[in-house]
Amino acid sequence: MKTIKFLFLTALTGILFSCSSDDDATPDPINEEEVITTLNVTLSPNGGGTNIVLTSVDLDGDGPNDPVINGGILAANTTYTGSIVALNELENPAEDITEEVAEEDDEHQFFFQPVDGVEITTTYVDFDDDGNPLGINFTLTTGDASDGTLRITLRHLLDKFAAGVSGGDITNAGGDTDVEVDYPITIQ
Amino acid sequence: MRLFLITTLLLIGFSEAFSQECKSTLTGEVVDFHSGAPLIGATVTVLDNGNVKKSAITDLNGKFLIKNVCDGNFELEVSHPECQSKIIPIEIDKNTFKKVRLEHHLEKLNEVIIIGDQTEKGVTKATSVQTLKATQIEQFSDASLGDALREISGVSSLNTGSTIVKPVIQGLNSSRILIITNNIRLQDQEWGIEHAPNVDLNTADRLTVIKGSGALQYGGDAIGGVVLANPAPLARKDTLFGKTILSGSSNGRGGSITSSLDKGFNNGIGVRVQGTYKRFGDFRAPDYLLTNTGSEQKSFSATVGINKFLYGAEVYYSYFDTKLGILQAADLGNVTDLIRAINAPVPEIIEDFSYDIGLPRQEVAHHLVKLSSYLRLERLGRLKLQYSFQFNDRQEFDDRSFINDDVPVVDLELTTHNLDLLLEVDSFENSKITAGVNGLFQENFADPVTQVRRVIPDYEKYSLGAFAGIAHNITESLLVDIGARIDFTHIDAQKFYRGTFFEDRGYDVDFADIVVEQVGSQILTNPVFDYTTFSATVGLSHDINENLELLFNYGLASRPPNPSELFSEGLNQAAVAFELGDLRIQEEVANKLAVTFKGSLFDQRFNFNLTPYANFINDYIVLEPSEDGVITTSRGAFQEFEYIQNDARLLGVDFDASYDFNDYFQLKTSFSYLRGDDTVRDRPLINIPSSNLFNTITYKNKKLKNLNLQLKSEIFFEQTRFPDNNFTAQIVENNQFVDVLVDVSTPPPGYHLLHFDSSIKFDLGDITNLELGFSVDNIFDTSYRQYLNRFRFFADDLGRNFTLRLKLNY
Numbered sequence: 001m002k003t004i005k006f007l008f009l010t011a012l013t014g015i016l017f018s019c020s021s022d023d024d025a026t027p028d029p030i031n032e033e034e035v036i037t038t039l040n041v042t043l044s045p046n047g048g049g050t051n052i053v054l055t056s057v058d059l060d061g062d063g064p065n066d067p068v069i070n071g072g073i074l075a076a077n078t079t080y081t082g083s084i085v086a087l088n089e090l091e092n093p094a095e096d097i098t099e100e101v102a103e104e105d106d107e108h109q110f111f112f113q114p115v116d117g118v119e120i121t122t123t124y125v126d127f128d129d130d131g132n133p134l135g136i137n138f139t140l141t142t143g144d145a146s147d148g149t150l151r152i153t154l155r156h157l158l159d160k161f162a163a164g165v166s167g168g169d170i171t172n173a174g175g176d177t178d179v180e181v182d183y184p185i186t187i188q
Numbered sequence: 189m190r191l192f193l194i195t196t197l198l199l200i201g202f203s204e205a206f207s208q209e210c211k212s213t214l215t216g217e218v219v220d221f222h223s224g225a226p227l228i229g230a231t232v233t234v235l236d237n238g239n240v241k242k243s244a245i246t247d248l249n250g251k252f253l254i255k256n257v258c259d260g261n262f263e264l265e266v267s268h269p270e271c272q273s274k275i276i277p278i279e280i281d282k283n284t285f286k287k288v289r290l291e292h293h294l295e296k297l298n299e300v301i302i303i304g305d306q307t308e309k310g311v312t313k314a315t316s317v318q319t320l321k322a323t324q325i326e327q328f329s330d331a332s333l334g335d336a337l338r339e340i341s342g343v344s345s346l347n348t349g350s351t352i353v354k355p356v357i358q359g360l361n362s363s364r365i366l367i368i369t370n371n372i373r374l375q376d377q378e379w380g381i382e383h384a385p386n387v388d389l390n391t392a393d394r395l396t397v398i399k400g401s402g403a404l405q406y407g408g409d410a411i412g413g414v415v416l417a418n419p420a421p422l423a424r425k426d427t428l429f430g431k432t433i434l435s436g437s438s439n440g441r442g443g444s445i446t447s448s449l450d451k452g453f454n455n456g457i458g459v460r461v462q463g464t465y466k467r468f469g470d471f472r473a474p475d476y477l478l479t480n481t482g483s484e485q486k487s488f489s490a491t492v493g494i495n496k497f498l499y500g501a502e503v504y505y506s507y508f509d510t511k512l513g514i515l516q517a518a519d520l521g522n523v524t525d526l527i528r529a530i531n532a533p534v535p536e537i538i539e540d541f542s543y544d545i546g547l548p549r550q551e552v553a554h555h556l557v558k559l560s561s562y563l564r565l566e567r568l569g570r571l572k573l574q575y576s577f578q579f580n581d582r583q584e585f586d587d588r589s590f591i592n593d594d595v596p597v598v599d600l601e602l603t604t605h606n607l608d609l610l611l612e613v614d615s616f617e618n619s620k621i622t623a624g625v626n627g628l629f630q631e632n633f634a635d636p637v638t639q640v641r642r643v644i645p646d647y648e649k650y651s652l653g654a655f656a657g658i659a660h661n662i663t664e665s666l667l668v669d670i671g672a673r674i675d676f677t678h679i680d681a682q683k684f685y686r687g688t689f690f691e692d693r694g695y696d697v698d699f700a701d702i703v704v705e706q707v708g709s710q711i712l713t714n715p716v717f718d719y720t721t722f723s724a725t726v727g728l729s730h731d732i733n734e735n736l737e738l739l740f741n742y743g744l745a746s747r748p749p750n751p752s753e754l755f756s757e758g759l760n761q762a763a764v765a766f767e768l769g770d771l772r773i774q775e776e777v778a779n780k781l782a783v784t785f786k787g788s789l790f791d792q793r794f795n796f797n798l799t800p801y802a803n804f805i806n807d808y809i810v811l812e813p814s815e816d817g818v819i820t821t822s823r824g825a826f827q828e829f830e831y832i833q834n835d836a837r838l839l840g841v842d843f844d845a846s847y848d849f850n851d852y853f854q855l856k857t858s859f860s861y862l863r864g865d866d867t868v869r870d871r872p873l874i875n876i877p878s879s880n881l882f883n884t885i886t887y888k889n890k891k892l893k894n895l896n897l898q899l900k901s902e903i904f905f906e907q908t909r910f911p912d913n914n915f916t917a918q919i920v921e922n923n924q925f926v927d928v929l930v931d932v933s934t935p936p937p938g939y940h941l942l943h944f945d946s947s948i949k950f951d952l953g954d955i956t957n958l959e960l961g962f963s964v965d966n967i968f969d970t971s972y973r974q975y976l977n978r979f980r981f982f983a984d985d986l987g988r989n990f991t992l993r994l995k996l997n998y
Contacts, residue, residue, distance in 0.1 A: 027646045027682050029707045033639045034590050036822050058822045060709065062758050062766070064692040066820045090709065100590040115920050151920055153824075156521070156589050174528075174536045177521030178589055180824030 031090050035061045036097055038087040039181050041152065043072070043080035043140060052080070054150070056181040059089060071150075071184035074120075080140045082122070084110060086154070086179065098136055101154070108178075109160055110135030111153040111170040118148025118185045122168060132160040133168070142187045154179035210258035214278075216286035217250045218266055224567055225617075226250025227290055230268040235275070266290060274497070289566070314659065314669035314727030315402035316739045316784040316799060318844075320395040322420070326995060327945065327961070330435040330444035330466055333367075333389050337415065340397050341858040342799070342842035344877035347977040348382040348762060350471050350986050351483045351512045352550075355385070356976065358399050358801065359838050359862045359876050360412025363750045366403070369417045369556075370504055372576045373406050375604040375630065376554055377644075379750040381978065382762050386508045386554035386580065388487035390433070390446040390464045393420035399801070399842075400780050401723055401743035404655045405610065405624060408673040408723025409747035411778040411805060422460060422493045422502070423452025429955060432996045439965075439989035440482070441541065442468030456496045463488045469543040470513075474969045474987035479539045480516040480546050485509065501561040508554040513545040518762070518982045519587065522824035523917045526764045527930055530981045547593060548586040548761070555579040569613035569621075578604040586761060591639060597761075598643055599635035604628065622671075623656040632751065641758060644751045645683035652676045657725070669727035677719040677748045683755055684710045699771055715754070719775050721746035736787035743780045749773040753809050753831045762978065766819050767811060768830040776833065778805040796845040801838075808836035810866070810873070817915050827915050827932070834868040838876075856884040863909065871911050878907035878935065878975055894949040894959075899942070906938040907975045936980055939972035941965075947993075961993035 041054040052074060058067035074080070086097040101108045105128035112135070114120040121141050124133030158175030159165065165173045218230040232252045233243040241262070244252040257280055264278045266288045278286055318340045328336035334345040334353030346354045346361045354361050362381060367374040369387050376386040396416040403414040423429075428451050436443035448462035466485040471478045486509045493502030517535030520526055529536060560574035584598035610624035630649040634642035657671030682704075690696055690711050702713040728740040756769035782801035788794070814830040840862035848854045859881045864873035880903060887897040913933045918925050945963040952958055969988040973980040 026704070026712060027634070027642075027684070028636045029684055029710055029712070030636050030639060030641050031708065032641055034588060039822060056822060060686050060688040062819075062821055063686040063688040064816075064819065065688050067822055092708075097590055104590075113920050113923065115923055115925055149925070153524075157587055175521075175525075176519065176587070177525050177824050179822055180522060180524060181822060 032061060033088065033091070033095070035088050035090055036086045036154075036179050037061060037089045038085075038094070039152065039179055040085045040087070041082060041183070042085070043074070043082050045075065046079045046081060049075075054183045054185075056183070057089070061090060067181065069181065069183060071186070073186045073188060074142050076142055076145050076187050078142050080142075082138045082140045084136050084152070102134070102136060105134045106130060106132070106160070107157055109133060109155055109158060109165070109173070110138070110179075111151075111155065111168060111173070112138065112140070113151040113153070113170065114148060114185075115151055115182070116148040117146050118150065119143025119146045119187060120150060120185065124168065128160075130160070132166050135168075145188050147186050148184075150183045150185045152179065152181050152183065153177060210256055212257050212259050212280050213283045214254040214257050214280055214286065215283070216252055216288060218246050218252065218268070218288045218290060219250055221289040221564075221566065227268050230266055230290065232288070233265045233267075234278075235263040235265055264288070314667045314729035314739060314741070315398060315725075316400075316727075316741055316782060317396050317398050317402075318797075319397075322393050325389060325392055325395060326433060327963070327993070328389055329433045329446055329993065330437060330442075330991070331389070333385050333387050333392075333395075333415075333417065336389055336395060337397065341844050341882075342399055342840070342860050342862075343397055344860075344880070344976060346381060346875065347974060347979075349478070349481055349515050349518070349977070349979050351468075351481060352382055352384045352514075354381070354383070355415060356877060357397060357413035357415075358803065358840055358842070359864050359873075360803075361875075363747065364410070364412035366407050366410045366414045367417065368403070368406050368414060370419055370506075370558060371560070371574065372556060372558055372578070372606065375578050375602060376552075376580045377582055377600060377602055379752040382550075383552075383582070384512075386510070386552055387417055388446075388464050388485070388489070388506075388508055389417075390448075391419055391462060391487075391489055391506065392417035394418050399799070400725075400741055400782060401745035401778070402725050402727065402741060404657060404671045404673040404723060404725060405622065407626075408653065408655070408675050408721060408745060410743075411745045411747050411776065411780075411803075419460075419491070422458025422491060422495060423450050424456050424458060424495050425452050426454045427452040430998050432998075434994040435991060437468070437989055437991045439986055440468035440471045442466070442482075442543075444485075455494070456500075457492070457494045459493075460491045461489070467543070470541050472987050473984035474966075474971045475984065476534050476538050477541055478515055478983055478986075479535070479537050479542075480513040480544075480549070482513045482543055482545045484511045484545065498564045499562065502558070504556070504558040504560075506554075506556045508552075508556075510550070510552050511545050512550045512552075514548040514550065514762070515979050515983060516546070516548075518979050519548050520764045522764070522821075522826055523818070523930065524824055524919055526827075526981075527917060527919060527928060530930070530932075532982075535983045548584065551583045551585070551596075553579075553581045567615050569611060569615055572608075572610040572612070572624075574606075574608045574610075576604075576606045576608075578602075578606075580604075596638055597640050599638050600644055601633045601635065602630065603633075604630045618661040620659045621657070622659075624654070626653040626655075627651070628653075641684065643756070643758070645681045645755050647679055647681035647751060649680075650678045659727075665731035667727075667729040669729075670725070672724045673722070675719075675721045675723070675746075677717075677721070679715075679717045679719075679748075679751075679754075681715050681751070681755065683713050683715060685713055685757065687711050689757055693768075693770070695771060715771055717748075717754075719748035721748060721775050721777075732787075735789055735792075736785075739782075739784040739786070741780075741782045741784070743778070745778045745780070746775050747778075748775045749809060749831075756831070759826065763829075764826065766826050766828040768814065768828065770831050773809060773831055773833060774807055776805055776807045776809050778803055780804070793848040794845070795847075796843070798841070798843050800841040802840075803836075803838040805836040805838070807833040808866075808873075809833055810836070812874075812911075813913050813915060818917065825917055827930070834866045836864065836873055837867050838862060838864045838873075852887055852889055854886045854888070856882075856886065858882045866911070872909040874911050874913065875976055876907065876909065878938065879905040881905075892948075894947070896945075896947045898945040900945070902941045902943070904938055904940075904972075904974070907935040910935055932981070935975040936973035939970060941970055941972070942967045956996070956998045959993075959995040959997075961991075961995070963991045963993070965989040965991070 043052040052072040056069045088095040112122040126137045155175040158173040162172035218227045230246040234241040344356045398414040401410040430449040432447040444466035446464040469482045489506035517537045557577040562572040580602040583596040607627040613621040628651045653675040655673035659669040704712040724744040726742040780803040784799045786797040814828045819828045844858045846856040864876035884900040947961040949959045
């Protein structure tokens with residue numbers, strides 16, 4: 001009886017601790033696929049001239065480093081054709097997330113907010129099937145010389161039918177924020 | 189076994205027919221199984237096919253003598269007022285001597301040893317506990333473990349919405365509380381604040397709360413306390429019975445059905461099957477629907493066991509599966525969204541009622557297998573061996589921006605093996621000794637299919653614990669209970685860090701040796717930690733007189749950091765905040781003192797229990813706003829928290845009392861007060877439950893079909909002591925940047941709720957009865973928010989609810 005018990009115990013202990021000698025296979029690294037690391041905004045002056053490119057790059061994603069943001073200098077009283085490219089540069093080659101935003105255009109919308117006195121107005125030129133704006137492509141018009149910030153926000157699962165939203169007013173949009181970048185802008 | 193029975197029966201039949209000689213004398217002695225001491229006054233009866241033939245009573249030496257018995261095979265029934273009766277076969281052949289050993293106390297097999305209420309002959313336990321019995325638990329049949337436990341003073345809950353409910357014992361929760369179900373320590377990723385215990389409440393016959401570390405058998409890390417959810421013992425004799433509870437509620441437009449069936453056999457074998465199904469749609473606050481708060485739970489368990497006096501064994505399997513919707517309006521992006529949601533008078537997303545469990549949601553499955561056995565060792569005690577296996581699979585789904593929503597954002601698989609050996613020595617007159625060892629192997633696998641960086645890394649954990657305790661009756665009225673435990677814990681993790689984070693935390697200097705390789709922008713590391721922790725308990729119980737008892741409990745508990753505290757690195761979506769673990773975190777150590785004064789006065793009509801306590805925790809691990817305060821990403825700003833260690837002090841008092849005015853009316857009251865402080869930074873601790881006062885008036889009438897009417901008032905005071913974790917964020921208002929203070933600290937105002945419950949019982953047969961229950965929660969449809977509900981920023985708590993309950997015993 002005692003021997004049997006001993007054997008039983010030994011066997012169980014064996015089972016328990018043999019699990020430990022599992023393979024030490026290293027886990028696969030995960031590159032986040034939904035991160036927008038980079039938001040580039042290209043502004044082409046309608047009368048011709050050099051393109052202005054606003055950039056925001058945060059290569060460590062949710063890591064401690066802040067995004068590196070480069071604003072731009074725009075000409076006063078000028079109309080620009082704008083387009084946005086959102087990238088995930090954690091992938092190699094970088095993944096263009098703008099395409100996915102365009103595919104789910106009824107669930108997304110970009111917003112443009114001039115802040116702290118910079119004289120900018122924007123209008124949407126691309127729309128989803130409901131006729132609501134998307135904002136990957138837009139028209140930007142500058143006013144008189146001024147300084148300030150252009151905040152570009154991408155909302156997801158927002159209420160695109162809420163009051164003012166189709167006109168570009170974010171106040172009643174709701175939803176989750178996918179992108180929120182503040183570009184310093186000088187108009188001269 | 190069957191062959192043996194048949195042979196015995198045949199022999200009995202044979203002997204009856206042929207043995208006519210009835211001149212034999214049966215002598216013998218009855219002794220205590222444990223100590224071998226003679227048992228005086230035991231009744232010894234000779235039975236022939238169940239018919240009483242002769243009987244005698246043992247003398248001062250435990251001896252008995254029965255003259256003029258027939259030769260042959262009979263049964264001997266031996267009973268003693270303080271013992272469990274026993275029937276044994278006996279063969280009488282001329283003058284026969286028989287020695288019978290009786291177990292000198294009634295003891296429920298499979299019983300957890302630490303039950304203060306149950307006074308065992310000789311030894312009582314000096315640990316202060318509070319228990320909810322089956323009838324109380326059944327009222328919560330369609331709710332959760334955390335909901336039921338709130339009935340006990342000093343126990344509150346930490347909620348995420350209304351369906352994710354974690355018990356809080358005297359201010360502490362999650363990894364600081366051990367949950368023991370069917371004698372197994374639950375391993376279900378309890379570290380997460382939004383991880384509710386994976387237990388079907390309906391499997392429990394008793395819920396016992398130990399407000400301290402008084403259960404060293406299960407672990408030494410119960411800084412807060414221990415919850416024991418134990419099933420009823422299996423049937424041990426020929427019987428068949430069952431129970432079904434059907435419950436329907438107006439709020440959530442759902443309900444539950446739970447059923448259990450027990451079958452017992454005379455050979456000591458018992459079988460039980462049990463299952464529960466729950467389904468709810470969106471719950472409702474007084475003024476609006478809480479969209480996406482539906483839930484579904486499926487659970488099943490089966491037990492087969494044999495319980496003999498000398499040995500026993502049990503196989504148990506349980507499956508628990510739950511799908512929980514999470515308030516859609518609480519699913520937010522960044523600080524801008526958070527501020528918007530906090531300021532919204534009603535949740536931003538309110539849709540029509542639905543049973544759909546959409547996004548976000550949790551899907552968790554928990555499997556548990558237990559094999560246990562015990563062996564009685566004469567003049568020593570009982571040896572128990574138990575192996576358990578648990579598999580916990582947690583998946584969390586959220587609305588994904590650019591990936592299919594069917595791919596979970598969290599997918600963790602936790603596998604745990606446990607081996608426990610326990611020896612209970614009960615052969616001493618005045619002492620009971622318990623000793624044992626626990627071995628554990630645990631493995632966490634974070635499935636990369638999520639394409640989201642792992643919240644908890646892959647790790648392997650081994651632990652080995654050894655403990656011993658003695659309960660000793662110094663005098664008739666003074667009992668001392670002392671225990672000690674040591675644990676070795678080894679964690680071997682494989683974690684990818686963001687390179688920038690690894691440097692930012694200074695790990696590149698302090699933990700350079702854990703780096704395995706650089707993979708792109710990430711660093712694969714292999715952190716290995718060893719912890720040796722000590723724990724101990726001292727309990728003293730003194731009976732002042734027959735009606736008053738004083739208990740003193742001291743507990744030393746040590747808890748190594750959990751994986752979340754060590755390894756967290758990123759966004760906790762539910763909190764809209766970044767939470768950062770720290771590899772430098774060490775174990776926390778608690779010294780808890782409690783005094784319990786309880787008694788029963790005025791002919792047992794007034795019962796009370798007063799427990800003041802103090803818990804001093806060194807290196808208390810707490811999540812606090814980091815120095816940076818706010819972190820900026822492409823998605824905007826987030827508040828940043830990090831795990832740090834400070835010393836903490838918790839001082840509180842729990843009070844319960846009940847008074848029976850007469851046979852019909854009873855008043856019950858309970859009050860809890862707790863004050864928690866960070867003594868290093870000299871400020872209050874976060875998430876300390878506010879004081880509460882509960883009063884219940886009950887009318888009971890046994891003659892009127894057991895009519896029971898109950899009115900309960902719950903007063904929750906406002907928590908005025910809280911740390912200031914507010915932060916400043918920049919938002920755009922009227923095309924200007926404005927700094928706003930985000931108030932994530934101020935607790936909601938106090939509130940008062942009134943509930944009604946009633947039940948009536950109809951006997952339908954000898955053992956069949958039907959109980960009907962009707963209850964109304966939050967009678968006045970009061971709008972309120974709980975401080976310890978993480979969704980208090982976004983929505984009110986539940987409004988009025990009518991529940992109809994039908995219980996059938998058969």
